[in-house]
Ligand SMILES: Nc1ncnc2c1ncn2[C@@H]1O[C@H](COP(=O)(O)OP(=O)(O)O)[C@@H](O)[C@H]1O
């Protein structure tokens with residue numbers, strides 16, 4: 069889809085301020101190109117969902133937002149991800165990746181708790197930011213765990229290892245770890261793929277609750293979930309952005325043939 | 337990014353300050369690290385350069401094909417490098433299969449109880465036992481009790497004993513550091529222990545095992561004390577029987593029973609002579625010994641590189 073159609077697609081509800089725009093973003097893993105000229109806007113305090121068949125580049129795009137790709141040699145960004153109102157390109161080599169990551173919380177597809185206690189896991193983000201005051205850290209840990217719907221299950225075993233938790237609990241722990249420093253942006257990569265339906269429902273609620281407080285929230289998802297919880301949906305295919313629109317439009321009147329095929333289950 | 341600071345319940349976080357502090361800290365550590373590295377490298381390089389200057393001019397073709405001699409300018413290392421090569425082959429052939437098998441058994445098969453704990457502690461400690469103790473053991477067991485003689489086989493057995501603990505420990509470490517997912521994927525398919533070990537775990541552990549083997553072999557090639565203890569000769573003017581022959585069965589293991597000398601012993605022998613010519617020959621031998629070690633390490637790096645590329 070060309071830039072013109074994107075502008076049209078976005079033109080509908082412009083009264084909301086933009087928080088970021090992705091402009092002609094391409095990305096290479098060494099020789100392999102994984103993103104091709106991706107363009108889309110991110111609206112203030114709304115949930116943006118990335119959908120598409122597996123391997124289409126959802127995780128790659130999401131991880132570009134907090135410069136995770138900088139950890140590995142040979143990876144290359146082209147194009148821009150501009151943050152508003154500061155007008156800073158966060159994928160520019162001139163911007164320190166650490167600064168980007170301090171502003172953005174990330175939850176990965178596979179639960180990745182540290183081999184430490186539950187408490188130490190959730191407190192990690194606060195300690196990294198130099199917050200050591202015990203009472204404050206304790207408060208934030210409890211608050212984040214409550215937000216992630218895990219507090220009741222772990223409040224009596226805060227000092228035991230995070231590895232003793234089930235897969236679903238570990239993922240909620242990782243969400244709490246990301247929430248504890250109150251990030252203004254949040255990236256979630258299929259956060260519920262390891263969870264049971266009840267926990268999934270809780271996380272979905274949580275995402276909708278958080279939306280008004282978090283300036284940017286991007287979630288990669290399966291389709292049904294995107295339909296339930298997101299305000300905007302971007303459909304990707306083979307590293308390209310096929311269509312971006314208000315979620316209801318994507319699911320009820322997609323403009324692109326490919327989008328329609330995907331959401332009606334004809335491929336993917 | 338933004339100049340507004342994040343607030344968490346009254347505490348203000350200045351992200352820019354955090355980043356600035358982190359960058360300063362990185363710089364400080366990088367500078368200190370570089371200084372330490374330079375000091376260590378300069379000391380080492382000075383040492384090597386010193387003996388390269390002495391030894392390298394002495395190295396020529398004749399040096400490799402001449403036997404040791406009473407005249408320093410005619411002396412060569414033929415018997416020493418052939419001896420070292422054959423001893424290393426014997427050591428590797430004995431230590432690698434036994435060491436890897438022992439490591440696999442201890443890590444994958446053995447029940448974890450106090451007996452295996454004790455074995456583990458002992459194996460780890462054996463890696464630190466002075467090599468002359470192994471020489472004494474070999475002298476008593478292989479030479480005097482089993483009457484195997486002062487041969488290449490006995491030297492190989494002795495050095496194999498010496499490096500077994502290193503190979504066992506690194507094999508176990510390599511197996512232990514394989515991600516749980518791979519193990520679970522293999523057993524989840526219904527693989528039995530043997531299949532899981534041979535098809536998935538050992539291949540994944542190969543780079544680690546290779547590193548351990550090379551560390552062990554590098555240690556073995558420079559060992560002098562245990563070889564002297566078992567009574568290797570210091571002056572050998574003949575070669576062991578060739579391992580390959582023209583008549584059936586084409587291979588010949590007579591060399592295993594041959595007397596021998598090795599590079600470090602040749603060096604040791606020459607250093608203790610009064611003539612300066614022999615000291616130069618010793619330095620030259622040292623340079624070649626170093627080159628042999630580097631060659632083994634280079635080979636290991638190459639194989640590891642091939643394995644890595646093969647897995648992608
Ligand atoms: N580390 C990597 N190196 C090379 N290619 C990668 C790497 N990670 C992902 N890819 C490729 O990039 C494409 C997009 O992958 P990804 O973003 O993980 O897809 P999704 O999250 O949509 O399933 C895929 O074709 C995948 O093979």
Ligand SMILES: [Mg+2]
Nearest residue numbers: 126127177257
């Ligand atoms: Mg993904």
